[in-house]
Amino acid sequence: MGLARYIGARVIWAGVVSLIIVTITFLLLALAPNPSISEAATQAALQGGDPTEAVERQQELRGLDQPLHVRYLDFLEGVYTLNWGWSEQRSQPVIEALGEGIYYTAQYSIPWTVLTLSIGPLVGVYSAANMYSWRDHLATGFAFFGWAIPNFFFGIILLYIFGVWLQWVPIQYSTDVAVFSVANAKQLLLPVFVLVTGSIGAVMRVSRNESAEFQNATFMKTARAKGVSPTRAYAYHVMRPTMVPLSTTIVSQLLVIFLGSSLLVELVFGIPGLGRLTFDALLAQDTNLVLGSTLLFTFIAVVGNLIEDIVFTLLDPRISYDDR
Amino acid sequence: MSRRIDRAALRGNYLSRRQWLGMLGVGTTVAIAGCSGGGDGGDDGESSGEAELGGDRGNEVDLGQEPPEVSGQYDDVQGSGFDTLNPIFNTESGAGAAIGYALDQGYTFDPDNDLFPLLYDVRTADNGKTWTIDIREGLQFSDPYGEFTADDFVFYVQEVHQAEWAPSANSGEWSGVTLSRVGEYEVEATLENANILWPETFTPLEYPIPRDLIEPYVEAEDVEGMQQDEELIELQFAGNLGAYTLDEWVRDGGTSYSRNDEYYLRQLAEANEEFRIFGSAPYFEAAEIEIIEEESSRIAALETGEADHVSLPPDRGDQFIDDDGTRVVLADTPFNNILSVNMRDNGWTAGPGNLFRITEFRQALAASINKPELIEGVYRGFHNPHYTWQPAFSEWFPGTDELTLWGNPDEGVYGAEARDLAEQALEQTDEGYSYDGDVLLGPNGDQVELQLYYNAASPTQELAAGFYAEEFEKHLGFALSTNAIDGTRFSEQYWSAEDVADPGVTAEYEGTEFVWETPTPNNPGPREFTSNEPWDFGTVFALNTYPLNPLSNEVFFDGQDVYNPVGYYPEFDAAGLFQQAREAEERAELQSIFEELFVNLNEEQPYIMLTFGVDIEGYNPDLVGPIGDFANGWNFPTWHFDA
Numbered sequence: 001m002g003l004a005r006y007i008g009a010r011v012i013w014a015g016v017v018s019l020i021i022v023t024i025t026f027l028l029l030a031l032a033p034n035p036s037i038s039e040a041a042t043q044a045a046l047q048g049g050d051p052t053e054a055v056e057r058q059q060e061l062r063g064l065d066q067p068l069h070v071r072y073l074d075f076l077e078g079v080y081t082l083n084w085g086w087s088e089q090r091s092q093p094v095i096e097a098l099g100e101g102i103y104y105t106a107q108y109s110i111p112w113t114v115l116t117l118s119i120g121p122l123v124g125v126y127s128a129a130n131m132y133s134w135r136d137h138l139a140t141g142f143a144f145f146g147w148a149i150p151n152f153f154f155g156i157i158l159l160y161i162f163g164v165w166l167q168w169v170p171i172q173y174s175t176d177v178a179v180f181s182v183a184n185a186k187q188l189l190l191p192v193f194v195l196v197t198g199s200i201g202a203v204m205r206v207s208r209n210e211s212a213e214f215q216n217a218t219f220m221k222t223a224r225a226k227g228v229s230p231t232r233a234y235a236y237h238v239m240r241p242t243m244v245p246l247s248t249t250i251v252s253q254l255l256v257i258f259l260g261s262s263l264l265v266e267l268v269f270g271i272p273g274l275g276r277l278t279f280d281a282l283l284a285q286d287t288n289l290v291l292g293s294t295l296l297f298t299f300i301a302v303v304g305n306l307i308e309d310i311v312f313t314l315l316d317p318r319i320s321y322d323d324r
Numbered sequence: 325m326s327r328r329i330d331r332a333a334l335r336g337n338y339l340s341r342r343q344w345l346g347m348l349g350v351g352t353t354v355a356i357a358g359c360s361g362g363g364d365g366g367d368d369g370e371s372s373g374e375a376e377l378g379g380d381r382g383n384e385v386d387l388g389q390e391p392p393e394v395s396g397q398y399d400d401v402q403g404s405g406f407d408t409l410n411p412i413f414n415t416e417s418g419a420g421a422a423i424g425y426a427l428d429q430g431y432t433f434d435p436d437n438d439l440f441p442l443l444y445d446v447r448t449a450d451n452g453k454t455w456t457i458d459i460r461e462g463l464q465f466s467d468p469y470g471e472f473t474a475d476d477f478v479f480y481v482q483e484v485h486q487a488e489w490a491p492s493a494n495s496g497e498w499s500g501v502t503l504s505r506v507g508e509y510e511v512e513a514t515l516e517n518a519n520i521l522w523p524e525t526f527t528p529l530e531y532p533i534p535r536d537l538i539e540p541y542v543e544a545e546d547v548e549g550m551q552q553d554e555e556l557i558e559l560q561f562a563g564n565l566g567a568y569t570l571d572e573w574v575r576d577g578g579t580s581y582s583r584n585d586e587y588y589l590r591q592l593a594e595a596n597e598e599f600r601i602f603g604s605a606p607y608f609e610a611a612e613i614e615i616i617e618e619e620s621s622r623i624a625a626l627e628t629g630e631a632d633h634v635s636l637p638p639d640r641g642d643q644f645i646d647d648d649g650t651r652v653v654l655a656d657t658p659f660n661n662i663l664s665v666n667m668r669d670n671g672w673t674a675g676p677g678n679l680f681r682i683t684e685f686r687q688a689l690a691a692s693i694n695k696p697e698l699i700e701g702v703y704r705g706f707h708n709p710h711y712t713w714q715p716a717f718s719e720w721f722p723g724t725d726e727l728t729l730w731g732n733p734d735e736g737v738y739g740a741e742a743r744d745l746a747e748q749a750l751e752q753t754d755e756g757y758s759y760d761g762d763v764l765l766g767p768n769g770d771q772v773e774l775q776l777y778y779n780a781a782s783p784t785q786e787l788a789a790g791f792y793a794e795e796f797e798k799h800l801g802f803a804l805s806t807n808a809i810d811g812t813r814f815s816e817q818y819w820s821a822e823d824v825a826d827p828g829v830t831a832e833y834e835g836t837e838f839v840w841e842t843p844t845p846n847n848p849g850p851r852e853f854t855s856n857e858p859w860d861f862g863t864v865f866a867l868n869t870y871p872l873n874p875l876s877n878e879v880f881f882d883g884q885d886v887y888n889p890v891g892y893y894p895e896f897d898a899a900g901l902f903q904q905a906r907e908a909e910e911r912a913e914l915q916s917i918f919e920e921l922f923v924n925l926n927e928e929q930p931y932i933m934l935t936f937g938v939d940i941e942g943y944n945p946d947l948v949g950p951i952g953d954f955a956n957g958w959n960f961p962t963w964h965f966d967a
Binding site: 171269 | 399401405407408409410548551552557572574575576577578580614615616617618620621624625627628630631
């Protein structure tokens with residue numbers, strides 16, 4: 001199987017996976033009690049009206065009186081035409097809400113991801129090359145510290161030191177500043193630092209251990225014997241095989257951290273991003289927005305896995321398309 | 325009405341617009357509550373580093389002064405975002421504040437509780453049966469909607485609030501009111517039953533909404549269209565009707581505003597020298613509400629001077645009071661902390677009978693909790709004692725001389741007297757309860773043990789619950805087991821019932837017959853109709869005491885109205901007193917009626933009344949305007965920075 005056919009097959013598979021997830025989501029929603037309907041019934045009862053009539057009216061208004069398969073087809077059409085409905089909790093279309101969330105989240109998540117992916121493996125390989133030296137211990141200590149300290153707590157501490165005491169960075173996140181401006185860089189410095197320290201540890205440790213395995217491999221001995229410089233030897237001969245297992249760690253870890261850590265960091269730093277949007281939508285039982293965020297993260301995960309599969313084969317040509 | 329009360333119980337989570345207005349007592353501007361009438365005006369005005377419970381008026385704006393200089397940006401910080409800024413549908417206090425910057429409502433109340441007309445005046449000439457709504461001239465919507473007139477007002481109320489199709493925030497509030505347009509700027513409202521406190525109910529308090537904007541939705545009965553209309557959500561129609569113009573609303577981020585040069589209230593200064601300060605209002609170049617959900621980050625913003633206003637938690641109050649860089653305003657509130665006792669058939673789980681139904685036992689409970697100690701120890705001094713169903717700042721508060729000060733060791737009934745009251749209660753029951761030394765024994769000879777539920781999310785409630793347990797054991801000899809519970813679970817399983825009586829059911833308590841015309845989950849019927857789960861004590865919910873319009877309290881205390889989860893039936897003629905209050909033609913008449921009502925409630929303790937909350941508001945010390953008063957923020961367009 002050639003690369004193009006392989007990618008084509010993976011894309012189709014990603015489509016099937018997303019359809020399955022969308023269907024499960026629809027079924028869960030269809031089975032769950034709708035809070036707005038029960039609220040309408042309660043309100044009708046409290047005001048001396050007929051709760052049954054209120055429920056019927058609400059169901060009719062929301063199209064819930066239609067047969068399940070009709071609702072499912074409508075739902076599918078909405079999902080794939082990006083008509084994801086109206087967010088009651090934000091008073092705007094769901095797509096627009098998600099777009100806004102991504103806009104603010106991307107401003108810190110892109111530098112965070114780039115820094116994690118560039119610094120993590122480099123420091124890991126450097127640690128492996130200088131194993132058990134004070135540099136290795138320092139890097140390991142840093143990795144464990146970042147991994148161990150809760151982002152939420154770390155964020156507050158840093159905010160207190162650099163925001164309140166030293167007043168080097170602002171406490172309030174301002175949405176007015178331009179994306180590419182010093183002011184924005186200043187206000188995003190702490191969130192990015194907190195997130196990088198939180199996620200870099202695992203990347204660093206995995207790459208350290210993986211590269212330790214390769215630095216005494218026969219191909220490294222050959223390279224050294226041929227007079228290849230240490231930098232070139234590590235960059236080409238150690239880093240590349242190290243990145244294969246590391247890519248799995250990176251994709252899964254970044255996906256997990258994206259939701260969990262970014263919510264906490266957004267709460268502490270007051271950033272109106274995707275984490276808060278999702279969390280608030282869940283709390284407010286904003287069905288359309290919860291569904292929209294679920295779908296968004298589903299698509300990110302599916303696409304992430306697809307990229308991971310492709311990167312695997314590019315990094316390690318020994319991996320056969322036919323086996324996958 | 326019923327909806328309002330139901331949500332009052334869930335304060336902080338979801339409130340009807342009437343509810344938060346009722347709670348705040350302000351018709352417009354910023355959402356900050358304070359006390360009213362308690363102001364002695366004697367504060368030194370140099371409040372940096374000082375704060376005083378109740379009535380800090382030292383930093384009040386002088387309405388007759390020359391207009392100050394316009395300067396700076398006012399930065400407010402709130403803890404949660406807004407669902408909508410659509411004034412027709414908003415039901416949240418935070419969003420109400422955000423709307424208030426850019427769109428005034430009809431009127432507000434000043435610190436003396438007098439109605440202060442904004443867009444219109446509301447007055448009666450026949451003791452509350454017919455009311456005239458007088459709209460100011462020169463109120464302009466943005467193009468192309470023209471002037472705000474009586475036609476807009478009548479159309480909005482009749483076709484939206486009084487129509488069945490539109491679930492607006494004020495749906496149902498206007499039922500029984502007949503509106504007619506009697507002039508270009510004059511509306512006449514005829515009430516089904518006279519009410520001299522009609523403006524205080526906030527029913528006539530409306531936002532100005534242009535008829536031409538909503539008419540297409542009204543004709544099509546298009547609720548979604550009206551909810552999602554961009555002009556409504558972004559207040560694009562506001563014209564000169566608000567002090568500031570909304571520039572942007574970043575969801576979860578906050579709102580930003582710029583100064584409105586055409587603000588209509590400037591005309592006040594031309595008409596009356598007493599209001600000269602309105603001449604160039606407002607006085608900030610710009611304003612912003614920033615949403616910071618994390619409490620410590622909000623407080624840090626105040627500490628660094630990035631924010632001009634942040635609400636403070638009690639455990640940080642003292643720190644900021646001592647800080648010269650912050651002005652702290654302590655504003656009394658009408659929200660109480662109560663200990664609810666279950667008088668229904670599934671209450672008093674310690675054995676047969678239900679001692680909570682005996683007034684002397686409830687008095688004993690109230691007398692056994694040391695209120696000053698509770699306030700100091702649990703609430704860090706930032707609460708006020710609560711003796712009857714009105715805060716001390718209310719004009720309807722009967723005065724402490726008329727009340728029994730339960731739980732006040734110095735001037736009231738406390739400690740050993742609580743035990744005497746409990747023994748009097750035991751004499752009224754033949755279920756076999758008795759005292760053996762300091763221990764209250766049940767019919768089976770074991771110490772009586774009762775259960776208390778407190779909100780798991782509230783460390784303060786947990787602390788208070790421990791204090792109640794100690795006090796009850798010490799003075800009344802029964803054991804109290806305290807249990808944390810999720811607020812929603814308590815509301816659904818303990819505070820409301822699924823099994824509701826048929827309409828029209830009757831029951832007799834203490835010689836009075838009660839009729840349940842429309843039983844509700846929060847008052848499902850006579851005492852045999854109970855919640856799913858049995859319970860004894862609950863501190864999960866606090867309630868409003870409605871100091872501006874105490875008639876609203878009828879739902880709590882007449883026994884058969886929509887809200888009576890505890891199964892309380894008054895032993896005095898509460899229904900009769902509320903009826904008299906509704907029919908009263910003068911405030912003086914109301915005064916004596918409410919005095920009798922609140923003295924009786926003080927005696928009966930239908931809920932064990934403990935403390936009233938206090939809002940601790942931290943401000944930029946250079947800001948002129950904030951006062952420690954229930955009406956704080958009523959004149960927000962005149963607030964300014966001290967030059």
